[in-house]
Amino acid sequence: MADLKYRILLAEDDENLGSLLQEYLQAKNYDTDWVVNGEKAFRYFEQFHYDLCLLDVMMPVKDGFTLASEIRILNSDIPIIFLTAKSMKEDVLEGFSLGADDYITKPFSMEELLFRIEAILRRTKGIRGGEKNTWKIGRFSFDAKRQLLTGTGVEQKLTTKESELLRLLCNNMNQVLERNFALKAIWIDDNYFNARSMDVYITKLRKYLKPDPNVQIINVHGKGYKLVVDEEPAD
């Protein structure tokens, strides 16, 4: 259970998106190889073993569909998810005929993608290691699935956004959660207004967490936020 990592092949030519996705998937404990075109992707696929492919449709050198059909020759079972721009209905449909298991249209949120990945792995492999969805935060306990923050007697129902943000903070407990990363993960678009919106949510979370002075959301100027919990001296 400890480190049965699934391996993902990610083919995406956009450098920003690619590295972001890789980082995110790594953080989620998927061993992810990222390549920037279909040509390289195929060479990787021949050489290494993967449990799932994430292919951008529009790529230089070799597009995602062509790549998929070649991959299918080598392996008719491996799950394939296409990343595609909106408004390409027909193309997407073409993709299905090549045996894609799913597709997701840009822009998408990280969480969305993760969900699709997990759903597919659940179908093809067994259940996955066990997505974590409850945390202890000082004297609170947070249930992301139920969107519930309990502790100090009261039980606080969280809204979806509050819950998603807190979940990200928990995933990066004691580390810096980068603003941009959180924005892309939750709001998809990291524009000015969404950034301000996120600030508002940070304030809200701080208010909820106030009852325990050992729990803090610390701002790291220009970088992001860090959820820190000072351990109670064992009495």
Place this chain on the structure above:
Amino acid sequence: MADLKYRILLAEDDENLGSLLQEYLQAKNYDTDWVVNGEKAFRYFEQFHYDLCLLDVMMPVKDGFTLASEIRILNSDIPIIFLTAKSMKEDVLEGFSLGADDYITKPFSMEELLFRIEAILRRTKGIRGGEKNTWKIGRFSFDAKRQLLTGTGVEQKLTTKESELLRLLCNNMNQVLERNFALKAIWIDDNYFNARSMDVYITKLRKYLKPDPNVQIINVHGKGYKLVVDEEPAD
């Protein structure tokens, strides 16, 4: 149970869409014949046996409506689904008067179409091969076929709409069921009023499910709903 395949007649002049649909339906275990105009479609219909017709409205040689009325002369029972471009309200209505069972506006997703097909076959024939139609929801058990929600002593009969909505929620247990998808799947049209109607049904379902506090229909603002069940710790 193994290979009782339903047979579908698909009449669609767009080559891309046609072949794609055929492939998809084949993959979903429907034995599908695809023809590119109404003329041919009729000849096929005379000659072979089908369980369902999927007719494009706009076709050369013979349009879908004309075709449908001719098919109705030969067989007054067979389910017919029209594929139609958006913005043809009146035409669609005309179609219904010819005894169409349903219609779906382009562009549509494969999933949407599949759901409609299954819904209709569910109504007309019995249940389809591998389709799930009973679920455990916390301490309830839901039988979609008989539209019955049992648990906590009482036995609640559900109306058709209640049952279809709950079925969709169950199919996406613990995931977000998108508002739009549900609307298109159940109400066909995703306009404002139907959306409000759906809200009313969510309230009704919540009321039925209230007796078990571990079962919740959580709203995801702007996205949809998710049915979450907290697993009882096995005591």
Place this chain on the structure above:
DNA sequence: GATGTGATTTAACAAAGTTTAACATCCTTT
């Protein structure tokens, strides 16, 4: 064809979720 019954939709108002705006404060750099 009128009538009654349950299902579904429409209406009306309440409540919650999210974003935007406005202004205060803090950090960093110069």
Place this chain on the structure above:
DNA sequence: AAAGGATGTTAAACTTTGTTAAATCACATC
């Protein structure tokens, strides 16, 4: 210390959803 950008905080604006009841529709029965 001053300036400029980033963050904190609160409240208003706006959008979506919740809930209940009345109106309408659909269908069975008489």
